[in-house]
Amino acid sequence: MTDPLALLGDWLLNLLAQLNLPPGLRQVILYLLGVSVIATVALVITIFNTWLERKIAARIQDRLGPNRVGPWGLLQPIADAIKMLTKEDTTPAAADKVAYNIAPILAVVSVLLIWAVIPFTSQWFGTQLNVAVLYIAAVGSFGVLAVLMAGWSSNNKYALLGAFRAVSQLISYEVPLFLSLLIPVLLARSMDISVIVEKQATLLEMYVVAAPLAALLFFISSVAEVGRTPFDLLEAESEIVAGYHIEYSGFKFGMFQAGEFMHTFTIAALTALLFLGGWQGPGVAQAPILGLFYFMGKSFAVYFVTMWMRSTLPRIRIDHMQALNWKILVPIALTLLMLTPIVDYFTKDLGVLFSAFGGALTLSWRFAALLLTNILVTLAAIEAVRRNAKRNFVERSRFPERPVARPPREEAA
Amino acid sequence: MHNSWLFIGIFILVAGVFPALPIILFHIFGPKRQTPEKLETYECGMETVGQTWVQFKVQYYIYALIFLVFDVEIIFLYPWAVAFDKLPLLGVAAGVLFIFLLADGLWYAWQKGALEWS
Amino acid sequence: MVPISWYLIWAAALFSIGLFGVLSRKNAVAILMGVELMLNAVNINLVAFWRYLDVRAIAGQAFAVMVFAVAAAEVAVGLALVISVYRRRQTVAADEIDLLKW
Amino acid sequence: MTPDQILFIVTALISTLAAVMVVSRRNMVHAALFLVLTLFGVAVAFVLLEAPFLAVVQVLVYIGAIAILMIFAVMLTRNVTDDSGDPFNKNARVGGLAALFVFSLLVVMFGGWSQFTAYPQAGDTSGSIVQLGVALTAADGYVIAFEVASMLLLGALVGAIFVVWPRQNENE
Incomplete structure (x- = not known):
């Protein structure tokens, strides 16, 4: 099976060769095309996802969702964009003009840049970096900066307060995020995402088998990083003034929104790549293009979970949000990170534990030991949380009874 | 290697243009009927009172502080994880000790009550 | 190819600007920013020499990573001191914080 | 001039100018944002020097953490008199002279250096x-x-x- 994109690339190369350009410039043009394609794909997926998300949320809540514009409401996102264009472009008089206008752009850039290192199949990817995992983490810090800039430059107390809360949430959850990212890097001995995917060749070699807890930590902290339900306290539209983007309107506000939607799918894709084997699947070696379907299937499966969470879970309280991070996620991640290298070091040469279906299901001693470690850490963590909750409950029951408002007793006349 | 960074560089430019373009178009074609009142800051229907730079509680700084320390320590661990296959037992132990010291810092902050959102 | 002297001169410029910031800014946070500039200038030099000498001798990179750690520690403690002083004396001007001179 | 050199000069110019803004801006948040620009320039320099790990770490640590901490500290130590009045202390002139002296000394030292004009041949940094x-x-x-x-x-x-x-x- 020939790769259609490779054919297209060859044709383009030939076309460029006929133009007699210097080789450096030719490369730049080729890169420019590739970059535009990737960025467009990311945006198109995002636009489609806004529709998908509304549709699925509607189904979960027993509604129909958008169904007027186009077949099944598919053109709804375009109608939304046109609506946004007719809004007024305002910059508050007291705002810091430059920072105010750069912030929404930076918010999208910080997400879009992640797509440069995402491999769609074994052949289709933007580029291979040997520091890709850290690159993803680094790019995310522009998002934090964008939030802070937006909140500060709006010159609005609520925006600034929202930005502070948002930033403290973002940076807090970056700690378990980075710690759990370290585990696939440790297992693959590489920061290159393509290498990490290649190492997860069969079903039981996926890192979700060897490090299920790390996968869970990564998923939870990235959802918090995006600021989606149940971690959407920075927006909380039903309770408080909108967060750092309160002064934004029209397309500038739309950019924050688009960045959030894109980020949600991006974290789903990253979870699929780092823990679920990305483009790996049966028959990929013969026809690499199949990898695209596997990758997209896994990404949308994870994305569906985020949508599911969004339509079912209630919002977390801010002190609980911080406590969940610092008192549960980070200690678990640190424990896991201390045990994983030790177990890995002593079991890496032990070989295969069992093999079935002609090698399609192969579990090595190493992965079995790691899985066992994960299960033990999970059980220990659950027990610790349970005991703590029990102690807190006992302490709370020792409080004096709180005054309760009672209806005035009817006096005998 | 150089080339993949050229790709990233071009990506940064294009990624900047992608969101900037609709915003600029919007700025040109979007309606603009602005009055001084409209451009005022909106704070819950009241006129703005006092300075915008209200002071924040120190808790925000403490979270940022713990984050900074963890951030720097974690980046030390990435080359260690990549080089894991080439490490002797001592090297592995050094990394684990490093993580243990990191956990110590968290433990101190916890005991001190710095992790409470009050 | 960029000669190493370009990197060195650029680093010297950043270092001098940082030095100026440290010596002459009033705001204590600005002084810390000056220190950051100086540390970055040092880092540029370390990495440049690593690259132009022998890439197999990793000392330059290892030192640069250590400088990151030192910079982070310096900022964390420095800013904590600034905030603490601010809460007692309501000022961040370095020349007004002169209690230890007595 | 090769593309490398052009890229280097552009990066160095932008980040040096941003560094000047860092030490001269009265508004401390602006100073912090210019600091971010300077530090990003240093990260680009690390990429040019083929040390990608340090480049991403530079962005992660300096822009993602240190700059954020700086901005937090600025917000926490807000003083009414910050935006008005002289941002420099009484040593400013001496400080300027000292910085200029150090800079010219270093330029004289390095300017005439003709060694190390290219990367060594046996250099694979991957x-x-x-x-x-x-x-x-x-x-x-x-x-x-x-x-x-x-x-x-x-x-x-x-x-x-x-x-x-x-x-x-x-x-x-």
Whole structure:
């Protein structure tokens, strides 16, 4: 099976060769095309996802969702964009003009840049970096900066307060995020995402088998990083003034929104790549293009979970949000990170534990030991949380009874 | 290697243009009927009172502080994880000790009550 | 190819600007920013020499990573001191914080 | 001029100008944002020097953490007199002279240097992350420095929390 994109690339190369350009410039043009394609794909997926998300949320809540514009409401996102264009472009008089206008752009850039290192199949990817995992983490810090800039430059107390809360949430959850990212890097001995995917060749070699807890930590902290339900306290539209983007309107506000939607799918894709084997699947070696379907299937499966969470879970309280991070996620991640290298070091040469279906299901001693470690850490963590909750409950029951408002007793006349 | 960074560089430019373009178009074609009142800051229907730079509680700084320390320590661990296959037992132990010291810092902050959102 | 002297001169410029910031800014946070500039200038030099000498001798990179750690520690403690002083004396001007001179 | 050189000059110019803004802006948030620009320029320089690990770490640590901490500190230490009045102290002239003196001295020292105009031939940096990881934890490498860095950061964390933590008798 020939790769259609490779054919297209060859044709383009030939076309460029006929133009007699210097080789450096030719490369730049080729890169420019590739970059535009990737960025467009990311945006198109995002636009489609806004529709998908509304549709699925509607189904979960027993509604129909958008169904007027186009077949099944598919053109709804375009109608939304046109609506946004007719809004007024305002910059508050007291705002810091430059920072105010750069912030929404930076918010999208910080997400879009992640797509440069995402491999769609074994052949289709933007580029291979040997520091890709850290690159993803680094790019995310522009998002934090964008939030802070937006909140500060709006010159609005609520925006600034929202930005502070948002930033403290973002940076807090970056700690378990980075710690759990370290585990696939440790297992693959590489920061290159393509290498990490290649190492997860069969079903039981996926890192979700060897490090299920790390996968869970990564998923939870990235959802918090995006600021989606149940971690959407920075927006909380039903309770408080909108967060750092309160002064934004029209397309500038739309950019924050688009960045959030894109980020949600991006974290789903990253979870699929780092823990679920990305483009790996049966028959990929013969026809690499199949990898695209596997990758997209896994990404949308994870994305569906985020949508599911969004339509079912209630919002977390801010002190609980911080406590969940610092008192549960980070200690678990640190424990896991201390045990994983030790177990890995002593079991890496032990070989295969069992093999079935002609090698399609192969579990090595190493992965079995790691899985066992994960299960033990999970059980220990659950027990610790349970005991703590029990102690807190006992302490709370020792409080004096709180005054309760009672209806005035009817006096005998 | 150089080339993949050229790709990233071009990506940064294009990624900047992608969101900037609709915003600029919007700025040109979007309606603009602005009055001084409209451009005022909106704070819950009241006129703005006092300075915008209200002071924040120190808790925000403490979270940022713990984050900074963890951030720097974690980046030390990435080359260690990549080089894991080439490490002797001592090297592995050094990394684990490093993580243990990191956990110590968290433990101190916890005991001190710095992790409470009050 | 960029000669190493370009990197060195650029680093010297950043270092001098940082030095100026440290010596002459009033705001204590600005002084810390000056220190950051100086540390970055040092880092540029370390990495440049690593690259132009022998890439197999990793000392330059290892030192640069250590400088990151030192910079982070310096900022964390420095800013904590600034905030603490601010809460007692309501000022961040370095020349007004002169209690230890007595 | 080669593309490398053009890229270097553009980066160096932008980040040097941004550095000048850092030390001269009166508005501290602006100074911090210009600091971010300067530090990003340094990250680009690390990419040019083929040290991608340090480049991403530069962005992660300086822009993602240190700059954010700086902005937080600026917000926390807001003073009414900050935006007005002289941002420089009375040493400004001496400081300027000293900086100029150091700079000219260094330029005189390095300007005429004709060595090291190109990367050495035997230079493949793709394995430098593995080398760094091995060297950081090797007994004949930097394992002491590695652990001391951890202790230093632990000390910084403990010290900073201790210093900044509000005491009971303070809120009167």
